[in-house]
Amino acid sequence: MPPRPLLLALLAPAGVALVVFLLLGWNMDAVYVSLSTLLGSGLTLMAARGLIQRRLTGLTRTALTRPESTSPSPPAADDEELEELTLVRRTLDALHQRHFTRDVGLLQEARTLTAVLDGMAEGIWVTDVEGNVLRHNDALRGMLMPAGDIVGQRPLTLLRHDSLNEAVSRACQEGVSTRLELTLDDVLSRTLAIRVTPLGGDLPGSAAVFHDVTELRHLEKVRKDFVANVSHELRTPITAIRGYAETLQSGALADPQVAAKMVDIIHRQSERLSELVEDLLELSRLESREVKLQVRDVPLAQAAARAAETVRHKAQGKRISLELDVPPELVAQGDERGLEQVLLNLLDNAVKYTPEGGRVRVTGGLEEGRCVVHVRDSGVGIEPRHLTRIFERFYRVDKGRSRDMGGTGLGLSIVKHLLGAMGGEVRVESQPNEGSTFTILLRVAVPSAASAG
Numbered sequence: 001m002p003p004r005p006l007l008l009a010l011l012a013p014a015g016v017a018l019v020v021f022l023l024l025g026w027n028m029d030a031v032y033v034s035l036s037t038l039l040g041s042g043l044t045l046m047a048a049r050g051l052i053q054r055r056l057t058g059l060t061r062t063a064l065t066r067p068e069s070t071s072p073s074p075p076a077a078d079d080e081e082l083e084e085l086t087l088v089r090r091t092l093d094a095l096h097q098r099h100f101t102r103d104v105g106l107l108q109e110a111r112t113l114t115a116v117l118d119g120m121a122e123g124i125w126v127t128d129v130e131g132n133v134l135r136h137n138d139a140l141r142g143m144l145m146p147a148g149d150i151v152g153q154r155p156l157t158l159l160r161h162d163s164l165n166e167a168v169s170r171a172c173q174e175g176v177s178t179r180l181e182l183t184l185d186d187v188l189s190r191t192l193a194i195r196v197t198p199l200g201g202d203l204p205g206s207a208a209v210f211h212d213v214t215e216l217r218h219l220e221k222v223r224k225d226f227v228a229n230v231s232h233e234l235r236t237p238i239t240a241i242r243g244y245a246e247t248l249q250s251g252a253l254a255d256p257q258v259a260a261k262m263v264d265i266i267h268r269q270s271e272r273l274s275e276l277v278e279d280l281l282e283l284s285r286l287e288s289r290e291v292k293l294q295v296r297d298v299p300l301a302q303a304a305a306r307a308a309e310t311v312r313h314k315a316q317g318k319r320i321s322l323e324l325d326v327p328p329e330l331v332a333q334g335d336e337r338g339l340e341q342v343l344l345n346l347l348d349n350a351v352k353y354t355p356e357g358g359r360v361r362v363t364g365g366l367e368e369g370r371c372v373v374h375v376r377d378s379g380v381g382i383e384p385r386h387l388t389r390i391f392e393r394f395y396r397v398d399k400g401r402s403r404d405m406g407g408t409g410l411g412l413s414i415v416k417h418l419l420g421a422m423g424g425e426v427r428v429e430s431q432p433n434e435g436s437t438f439t440i441l442l443r444v445a446v447p448s449a450a451s452a453g
Contacts (some may be wrong), residue, residue, distance in 0.1 A: 118139070129173075131154050136150050276410075300339070301330060331371075331443060343440075352438070357377040358377065362374070371442045382436055391413055
C-alpha cells in the first residue's frame with residue numbers, strides 16, 4: 001500500500017478519538033486514548049494486510065500453477081474470504097476459462113491442419129524469411145528421404161539444386177512465385193515438380209509444394225516411344241507394299257516372273273502388317289483388361305506339345321533339335337489358349353535366335369510350390385544390360401537383326417501381360433553366346449475332391 005493512504009488509515013481513528021475527548025474536556029485521557037487507538041489501528045491494519053497478502057499469494061500461486069490444458073474447477077466456498085478477494089478469484093477463473101476455450105480450439109485446429117497435411121500425397125514445407133524449414137508433412141520426408149531432421153535445414157542442404165534455393169530466396173525476399181522441375185539423381189531417379197510461393201499477408205517466409213511426377217514423365221516417355229515405334233514398324237511394310245505396287249503399275253505386270261516375285265513380297269509384307277496390328281490389339285486388350293481369361297486346370301505337357309508342333313517346321317528348316325521334357329502330371333492354373341500363346345511366343349523366339357544346328361529344350365517341374373516351365377536355347381544370348389527391358393513393347397536388343405528375322409517386337413510384352421493376368425510371372429537368364437533361359441511360373445492346380453478321393 002502507498003505511504004499516504006497508509007498514514008491516513010493509521011492517523012484517522014486516533015485523530016477522531018483525540019478531538020472527541022478534547023471536546024468532552026478529558027485532556028490527558030484524550031492523549032492516552034488517541035495513542036491507544038493509533039496503536040490498535042496499526043496492529044489491525046498490519047494483521048489485515050498480512051491476511052490479504054496471504055490470500056493474494058495463494059491466488060497467484062493457484063493461477064500460475066494451474067495447467068492450461070484443464071478447465072478451471074469452481075472454487076470451494078469460503079465464508080471468511082473478503083468479497084474483494086472473491087471477485088479477484090472469479091475474475092482469474094473467468095480469464096483462465098477464456099484462455100482454456102481458446103487453447104482447445106487452437107489445439108483442435110492444429111491437429112486438423114496436421115492431419116490434412118500428413119494425409120496429402122504432395123510434399124509440403126514452410127520456411128521462415130531466411131529460408132529455414134519450419135514445418136513439413138510426412139509425404140515430403142518420403143520424397144526427400146533425408147538422413148536427419150528436415151526442420152531447421154535450408155533448401156540447399158536438403159536438395160543440391162541451386163534453382164530451388166534461389167526460388168525460395170525470391171519468394172521470401174521479393175514475394176515472387178516460381179515453378180520448377182527437378183530430377184533427383186538417387187537410386188530411384190525421381191522427378192519432382194515444385195511450386196514455391198510467398199506465404200502472403202503479413203506472414204514472412206515461403207511455402208513449397210512438391211509433386212512426384214516420376215511416373216507421369218515415364219508414361220509420357222513410354223507414349224512417345226510407343227508412337228515412334230509403331231510409326232516406324234508400320235512404315236516399313238507400308239513402304240514396301242506401296243513401292244512394289246507402284247512398280248507393278250509402272251509396267252512390271254507385263255513380266256510374269258518379276259510380277260509374281262513382287263506380289264509375293266507384297267503378300268508377305270501385308271502379313272507382317274496384319275501380325276503387327278493383331279499383336280497391338282491383343283496387347284491393348286490385355287492392358288485394358290478386356291480379355292476375359294478362363295482360368296482352369298491346364299496340363300502343361302499338352303500346351304507345350306501344341307506350341308512346339310507349330311514351330312517344329314521352322315526348327316527343322318534350321319536343323320534345330322526341339323526337345324520336350326514336361327511331366328504329364330504337371331497341371332497348372334491358367335487360361336489354356338493364353339498358355340499356348342505364351343509357350344508359342346517363347347519357342348518362336350528361341351528358334352528364331354538359335355543358329356542352325358542348335359538346340360531348344362522345354363522342361364517342367366515343381367519348384368517352391370509352383371509350376372515351372374523352362375524354355376532353354378543355345379542361341380546368341382542377351383547381354384545383361386538388356387535383360388531388364390526385353391519385356392517392354394518394341395524393345396529390341398539388336399534392331400537391325402531383329403527386323404531381318406521378322407517379328408513385331410511385341411511377343412515378350414504379350415507374354416508378360418498374359419502371365420500377369422493369370423497370376424503368374426516370367427523370368428529370364430542369359431549370357432552372350434551361351435543361350436537364354438526363359439522361365440514361366442504358375443499356380444499349381446488344386447486337386448478336386450473326386451480326384452483326391
